[in-house]
Amino acid sequence: MIEVENVTKRYGSRLAVDRLSFTVNRGEVLGFLGPNGAGKTTTMNILTGYISASSGRVRVNGLDILEAPSEVKRTIGYLPETPPLYPEMTVREYLNFVAELKKVSRADRFRNLERLVDLVRLQEVWPRLIKNLSKGYKQRVGLAQALIGAPEVLILDEPTVGLDPKQIIEIRNLIRDLGKEHTILLSSHILSEVSMVCERVLIINRGRIVAGDTPENLTRSLATGSKLALRIAGPPESVADLLRRIPGVKSLEAQGVREPGTIDLLVEAESEADIRRAVFAALSQAGYPLLMMRAVDLSLEEVFLQVTGDSAPPAGQPSPEREVS
Numbered sequence: 286m287i288e289v290e291n292v293t294k295r296y297g298s299r300l301a302v303d304r305l306s307f308t309v310n311r312g313e314v315l316g317f318l319g320p321n322g323a324g325k326t327t328t329m330n331i332l333t334g335y336i337s338a339s340s341g342r343v344r345v346n347g348l349d350i351l352e353a354p355s356e357v358k359r360t361i362g363y364l365p366e367t368p369p370l371y372p373e374m375t376v377r378e379y380l381n382f383v384a385e386l387k388k389v390s391r392a393d394r395f396r397n398l399e400r401l402v403d404l405v406r407l408q409e410v411w412p413r414l415i416k417n418l419s420k421g422y423k424q425r426v427g428l429a430q431a432l433i434g435a436p437e438v439l440i441l442d443e444p445t446v447g448l449d450p451k452q453i454i455e456i457r458n459l460i461r462d463l464g465k466e467h468t469i470l471l472s473s474h475i476l477s478e479v480s481m482v483c484e485r486v487l488i489i490n491r492g493r494i495v496a497g498d499t500p501e502n503l504t505r506s507l508a509t510g511s512k513l514a515l516r517i518a519g520p521p522e523s524v525a526d527l528l529r530r531i532p533g534v535k536s537l538e539a540q541g542v543r544e545p546g547t548i549d550l551l552v553e554a555e556s557e558a559d560i561r562r563a564v565f566a567a568l569s570q571a572g573y574p575l576l577m578m579r580a581v582d583l584s585l586e587e588v589f590l591q592v593t594g595d596s597a598p599p600a601g602q603p604s605p606e607r608e609v610s
């Protein structure tokens with residue numbers, strides 16, 4: 286649906302996007318993840334025809350953006366980071382105005398807008414001035430303007446930035462619903478957001494793609510060995526000695542005491558080794574009750590930091606844990 290081939294963008298001597306190539310398949314929700322200044326907005330502006338690339342090629346639905354700009358623009362709905370709203374207009378006036386700009390025929394306009402208002406849930410604020418709306422509603426109006434003219438592709442630049450937690454959940458749910466009928470490219474620097482909403486993620490850093498896969502595969506492929514979080518009732522020294530002797534155990538890390546008389550440990554296994562049964566058997570044989578065992582995945586935060594060149598995840602950001610027993 287979208288083919289980006291070797292796209293480079295320079296601002297003077299600054300290289301914002303460096304030989305970027307990727308495709309977005311029809312019906313896919315693709316996350317575009319990267320730190321500030323990575324080149325996300327620049328890429329999106331090129332895809333939507335707002336700015337031109339210094340070199341490279343973009344095709345949407347088989348059409349080259351430089352050869353058929355109007356057709357390509359009709360296929361794409363764009364929600365820039367700051368939606369282009371007119372504060373002195375009511376929601377109704379503004380969306381009618383956008384429909385006019387996008388040359389939606391008068392006959393289709395009413396039906397188009399009625400459906401949109403339903404979809405984006407704007408009924409309540411339809412007659413109100415845009416300047417008086419909350420940030421969450423303004424973002425919905427922004428989404429509605431992107432959806433006018435029924436484009437197949439939606440390009441959303443940081444759609445939840447500046448929203449409160451409730452508004453963020455609402456907008457994410459809305460994007461997930463829109464993903465059923467649209468091809469979506471969504472940029473974000475919030476890792477949990479892309480893993481919740483997107484089927485595939487591209488991580489971009491300094492204008493280049495440094496990783497791309499499903500969120501699950503990214504976390505799996507970069508994991509060096511599996512980790513287990515354990516809580517065991519028993520004397521810390523003896524428990525640690527016992528665990529160290531189990532074949533396949535690579536390292537142990539004390540996690541402190543969270544329940545009196547118990548010890549919490551993080552056990553890292555050699556790559557591919559499944560040590561769960563051996564851990565259970567050794568502890569039960571020694572009479573040390575195993576109170577908790579969880580597999581600990583590499584978080585998307587850790588993947589992101591690995592591929593963007595930082596060495597460790599920020600302090601106080603533990604990996605999400607997955608219950609296995």
Ligand SMILES: Nc1ncnc2c1ncn2[C@@H]1O[C@H](COP(=O)(O)OP(=O)(O)OP(=O)(O)O)[C@@H](O)[C@H]1O
Pocket residue numbers: 296299300301319320321322323324325326327328474
């Ligand atoms: N109009 C411009 N003139 C000069 N440099 C620019 C311009 N727009 C962007 N840049 C630079 O290009 C690089 C990529 O910027 P871009 O806005 O695309 O990144 P981003 O990933 O969207 O970042 P953010 O998450 O902060 O919006 C940055 O170094 C930025 O300073």
